[in-house]
Amino acid sequence: MAEPSKTEQRKAEHVNIILQENVSAEYNYWNDVRLVHTALPEIDLDDIDVSVKFFGKRLGAPLIISSMTGGFGMGKEINANLAKGAAEVGVAMGVGSQRAALEKPDLAPTYAVVKDYDVPLVFANLGAPQLVPQAGKRAYGVADAKKAVDMIDADALIIHLNFLQEVVQPEGDRRAKGCLAAIKALASRFPVMAKETGAGISRDVAQKLKAAGAKAIDVGGLGGTSFSAVEHYRARKEAATLKERLGATFWNWGSRRPPRFCWPMSDCHSSPRAAYGAASMSPEESPSAQRWRAWRSRCSKPRRSPRTRWRWNSAPSSRNSRPPCS
Ligand SMILES: Cc1cc2nc3c(=O)[nH]c(=O)nc-3n(C[C@H](O)[C@H](O)[C@H](O)COP(=O)(O)O)c2cc1C
Numbered sequence: 001m002a003e004p005s006k007t008e009q010r011k012a013e014h015v016n017i018i019l020q021e022n023v024s025a026e027y028n029y030w031n032d033v034r035l036v037h038t039a040l041p042e043i044d045l046d047d048i049d050v051s052v053k054f055f056g057k058r059l060g061a062p063l064i065i066s067s068m069t070g071g072f073g074m075g076k077e078i079n080a081n082l083a084k085g086a087a088e089v090g091v092a093m094g095v096g097s098q099r100a101a102l103e104k105p106d107l108a109p110t111y112a113v114v115k116d117y118d119v120p121l122v123f124a125n126l127g128a129p130q131l132v133p134q135a136g137k138r139a140y141g142v143a144d145a146k147k148a149v150d151m152i153d154a155d156a157l158i159i160h161l162n163f164l165q166e167v168v169q170p171e172g173d174r175r176a177k178g179c180l181a182a183i184k185a186l187a188s189r190f191p192v193m194a195k196e197t198g199a200g201i202s203r204d205v206a207q208k209l210k211a212a213g214a215k216a217i218d219v220g221g222l223g224g225t226s227f228s229a230v231e232h233y234r235a236r237k238e239a240a241t242l243k244e245r246l247g248a249t250f251w252n253w254g255s256r257r258p259p260r261f262c263w264p265m266s267d268c269h270s271s272p273r274a275a276y277g278a279a280s281m282s283p284e285e286s287p288s289a290q291r292w293r294a295w296r297s298r299c300s301k302p303r304r305s306p307r308t309r310w311r312w313n314s315a316p317s318s319r320n321s322r323p324p325c326s
Pocket residue numbers: 014015018066067068069095096097125158159160195196197198220223224225226
């Protein structure tokens with residue numbers, strides 16, 4: 001059997017570390033979200049429909065199983081299980097970065113296994129750092145993206161932005177210049193969603209991505225998996241002391257996830273802070289977009305006052321003083 005490639009090894013290490021170590025950000029900002037109870041719903045439970053249209057596909061619920069794995073043996077089993085679940089409940093799914101299979105085509109089945117299940121919306125996945133030439137490596141372009149999409153019969157392409165992880169990673173790719181132009185080139189050929197992998201996407205970056213043609217953004221902010229933590233453990237194993245310390249330093253770095261979750265590209269120009277749920281990401285869904293706007297206008301007023309702004313930006317201990325927004 002052929003030797004595992006470096007990428008293949010890294011994919012296995014990521015899963016093993018996540019299974020064995022605590023890689024969570026220190027604070028889960030979802031705990032700050034409180035929905036106000038509606039004692040008078042004025043809607044019949046059976047009439048509630050949480051299905052949404054996203055990237056032209058109907059989903060049973062506004063949920064995406066975010067890109068995670070593939071590219072090593074156990075990745076096939078994990079992707080099969082995720083795809084089975086996604087098909088059963090009718091939600092979207094992304095596979096992990098397909099770089100491993102582009103480098104070593106034998107690994108394609110670890111991703112392509114998702115084709116065995118009836119997942120309503122499937123995302124291919126490539127990393128933004130790999131779209132520009134890195135030391136000793138060529139840049140991926142349209143032909144590579146097409147291979148990734150065809151490999152799994154994807155409906156759309158996710159491009160992940162993980163520069164923090166790359167910087168902490170012992171063997172990480174360090175060049176970021178030219179990524180936006182590369183994303184623009186791919187977005188002109190494929191429906192593209194941009195995502196972060198745990199450190200969040202700020203408003204100005206969202207606007208740049210929108211201008212480059214991204215159809216949606218998964219903000220992927222701080223509050224769950226910390227890839228600085230994951231790479232910290234890998235660096236420790238490799239006795240890469242500086243990187244190990246870097247991982248610890250940036251463990252809790254990033255824009256917190258809620259309220260920066262997801263928002264429709266049509267609203268990127270106004271207040272990207274105030275959107276909840278993948279349903280709001282779809283500009284096609286006017287009722288949810290309306291609810292979203294109503295929510296935003298209710299929440300934007302208190303945040304304008306300096307006192308409330310301080311509350312929203314303050315340490316977790318003051319969370320109970322926040323005004324409820326729902
Ligand atoms: C084991 C593992 C591998 C991942 N690999 C990828 C990847 O290849 N591509 C990608 O876009 N995101 C990848 N992610 C990031 C997730 O999709 C997600 O953005 C990130 O974990 C933050 O979400 P969470 O806090 O809910 O875990 C990976 C996550 C995990 C846990």
